[in-house]
Amino acid sequence: MVNLNVNIAGLNLKNPVTTASGTFGFGEEFEDFIDLNRLGGIFVKGLTLKNREGNDYPRMAETPSGMLNAVGLQNKGIDYFLNTIYPKIKKWDTEIFPNINGSVVEDYIAVAEKLNDVEGIHGLELNISCPNVKEGGMAFGVSCPSAMAVTRAVREVYDKIIIVKLSPNVTDITEIAKGVESAGADAVSLVNTLLGMAIDAHTRKPVLSTITGGLSGPAIKPVALRMVWQVYNAVKIPIVGIGGIMNATDAIEFMLAGSSAIQVGTANFIDPQISIKIIDGIKEYCSNNGIANVADLTGALIT
Amino acid sequence: MKRVQDFNVVGYNWLNKDNYIITLSSDSDIENIDPGNFAEIKVPNSPDVFLRRPISVLDVDHGENTIKFYIKAMGKGTRQLGNLDVDSKVNIVYPLGNSFSIIHRKKVLIVGGGSGIAPFIMLASKLIDVSTEVTFLIGARSKGDVFLTDEFNKFGKVLVTTEDGSMGEKGLVTQHSIFAGNMDFDHIYTCGPDPMMKAVAQIAHEKNIPCEASLENMMACGIGACLCCVTPTVRGNECVCTEGPVFNSKDLKW
Numbered sequence: 001m002v003n004l005n006v007n008i009a010g011l012n013l014k015n016p017v018t019t020a021s022g023t024f025g026f027g028e029e030f031e032d033f034i035d036l037n038r039l040g041g042i043f044v045k046g047l048t049l050k051n052r053e054g055n056d057y058p059r060m061a062e063t064p065s066g067m068l069n070a071v072g073l074q075n076k077g078i079d080y081f082l083n084t085i086y087p088k089i090k091k092w093d094t095e096i097f098p099n100i101n102g103s104v105v106e107d108y109i110a111v112a113e114k115l116n117d118v119e120g121i122h123g124l125e126l127n128i129s130c131p132n133v134k135e136g137g138m139a140f141g142v143s144c145p146s147a148m149a150v151t152r153a154v155r156e157v158y159d160k161i162i163i164v165k166l167s168p169n170v171t172d173i174t175e176i177a178k179g180v181e182s183a184g185a186d187a188v189s190l191v192n193t194l195l196g197m198a199i200d201a202h203t204r205k206p207v208l209s210t211i212t213g214g215l216s217g218p219a220i221k222p223v224a225l226r227m228v229w230q231v232y233n234a235v236k237i238p239i240v241g242i243g244g245i246m247n248a249t250d251a252i253e254f255m256l257a258g259s260s261a262i263q264v265g266t267a268n269f270i271d272p273q274i275s276i277k278i279i280d281g282i283k284e285y286c287s288n289n290g291i292a293n294v295a296d297l298t299g300a301l302i303t
Numbered sequence: 304m305k306r307v308q309d310f311n312v313v314g315y316n317w318l319n320k321d322n323y324i325i326t327l328s329s330d331s332d333i334e335n336i337d338p339g340n341f342a343e344i345k346v347p348n349s350p351d352v353f354l355r356r357p358i359s360v361l362d363v364d365h366g367e368n369t370i371k372f373y374i375k376a377m378g379k380g381t382r383q384l385g386n387l388d389v390d391s392k393v394n395i396v397y398p399l400g401n402s403f404s405i406i407h408r409k410k411v412l413i414v415g416g417g418s419g420i421a422p423f424i425m426l427a428s429k430l431i432d433v434s435t436e437v438t439f440l441i442g443a444r445s446k447g448d449v450f451l452t453d454e455f456n457k458f459g460k461v462l463v464t465t466e467d468g469s470m471g472e473k474g475l476v477t478q479h480s481i482f483a484g485n486m487d488f489d490h491i492y493t494c495g496p497d498p499m500m501k502a503v504a505q506i507a508h509e510k511n512i513p514c515e516a517s518l519e520n521m522m523a524c525g526i527g528a529c530l531c532c533v534t535p536t537v538r539g540n541e542c543v544c545t546e547g548p549v550f551n552s553k554d555l556k557w
Binding site for chain 2: 022023024025029030032033045051053054056057058059060062063064065066067069071074217268269270271272273
């Protein structure tokens with residue numbers, strides 16, 4: 001028997017496999033394909049204080065081993081989530097993590113305050129790394145003082161678990177990770193997408209309406225893995241690893257590098273059942289390798 | 304219900320060097336598919352094609368457990384889908400999206416261009432079943448680009464326009480004489496390139512005829528998770544994959 005339970009800052013997940021914000025909707029979109037109760041957790045689509053229409057189409061470009069997106073946080077706002085969506089999805093026996101975003105610190109505070117008393121939601125993901133909005137988003141995550149300021153502000157109003165989602169578009173991700181740790185983050189998730197660009201040589205125009213967008217998929221996996229390893233060696237808080245995880249082997253590599261849990265992102269677009277296959281694959285790996293507790297894989301890289 | 308299912312390639316019917324119909328079969332039952340629904344097809348043996356390809360369903364046979372897609376080879380993915388061995392495995396996610404409305408006992412016009420003609424065989428077949436009279440108007444660059452007219456002829460009158468005049472009336476679909484003067488159609492359906500659909504919708508509005516357009520935006524997930532394929536509507540940006548692909552043209556802000 002393999003014990004798949006993992007612990008993120010005191011919160012037990014039934015297994016280390018969660019789904020990444022922006023790649024899994026609110027979970028309902030996958031209800032026909034998988035048993036959502038089997039997931040360790042769901043990081044739902046990014047939420048803001050007010051309704052956001054997002055960026056213009058085209059918002060997506062296929063790239064070698066990955067894709068660029070420029071969705072721009074389209075969502076109907078935190079109140080719509082709490083009043084209309086959450087009542088439908090709270091039935092699932094999995095951890096729901098809202099991913100919260102803002103243009104100014106006050107927006108983050110207002111959203112976090114609304115979430116603080118919601119029974120059944122035990123943590124949030126503080127997104128300071130969205131590359132696709134003009135103001136806010138990544139602007140908070142690429143400077144240590146602003147990353148710390150927004151984390152500290154949300155810490156003051158939010159009593160449960162704060163997982164800060166870090167941007168890879170920085171010179172030294174460990175500085176930001178250490179900063180948000182000292183500002184009260186309970187965990188970090190990394191990495192968000194890498195800033196990228198696609199051009200159509202025939203039309204001489206950018207493919208995306210926003211010109212630049214966020215790169216995801218296997219193309220970014222080695223970068224993400226390196227950053228998880230660096231952050232693991234720099235902070236004491238747990239890490240949720242993200243970046244091009246396509247199968248159980250990828251997930252295990254992220255755990256070995258220091259992740260306590262992982263998020264499956266872009267792979268959900270290609271195989272809507274992949275998250276469950278990854279859970280089964282991790283279990284099989286542990287059985288085959290005599291690992292009784294999957295949590296023992298965290299940081300177990302042999303160097 | 305949406306599902307992921309493995310199929311096997313039965314064979315191809317090449318219409319010309321770039322256009323083909325692929326027939327797939329399954330060992331298990333095929334889900335109900337409505338006219339306008341599409342599938343997300345994983346391109347096999349093609350590591351440089353990362354995402355699935357959204358393709359409209361051409362036809363389905365629940366007795367034989369076969370499904371057909373009409374595909375125009377435009378890029379690496381659609382070219383590779385036309386180059387598979389018989390019996391090779393193809394994985395699809397389907398049925399996706401909404402479908403065209405089925406209007407009972409009326410007269411309708413179906414306007415298609417390019418690969419946009421794909422959903423219209425199933426649509427016409429359903430319309431005929433409810434005693435609706437169907438007229439097709441197919442637009443193409445040239446005679447060699449006009450496909451499936453034999454199939455369409457089984458369901459109704461087929462009108463054609465070609466840009467070079469090599470078949471039917473010369474010009475764009477919207478220049479066809481059928482649009483001149485009064486039109487006694489109760490409903491128009493259109494699918495094809497955006498400029499064609501916009502022009503058709505414009506005429507429909509002027510003549511006060513309800514019009515449904517099926518959009519072909521680029522997609523990643525096909526199930527409403529990524530929000531990449533949106534189109535602006537009177538209700539805000541909506542996913543073509545879940546709120547569409549079929550929209551009431553009056554709701555579109557294109």
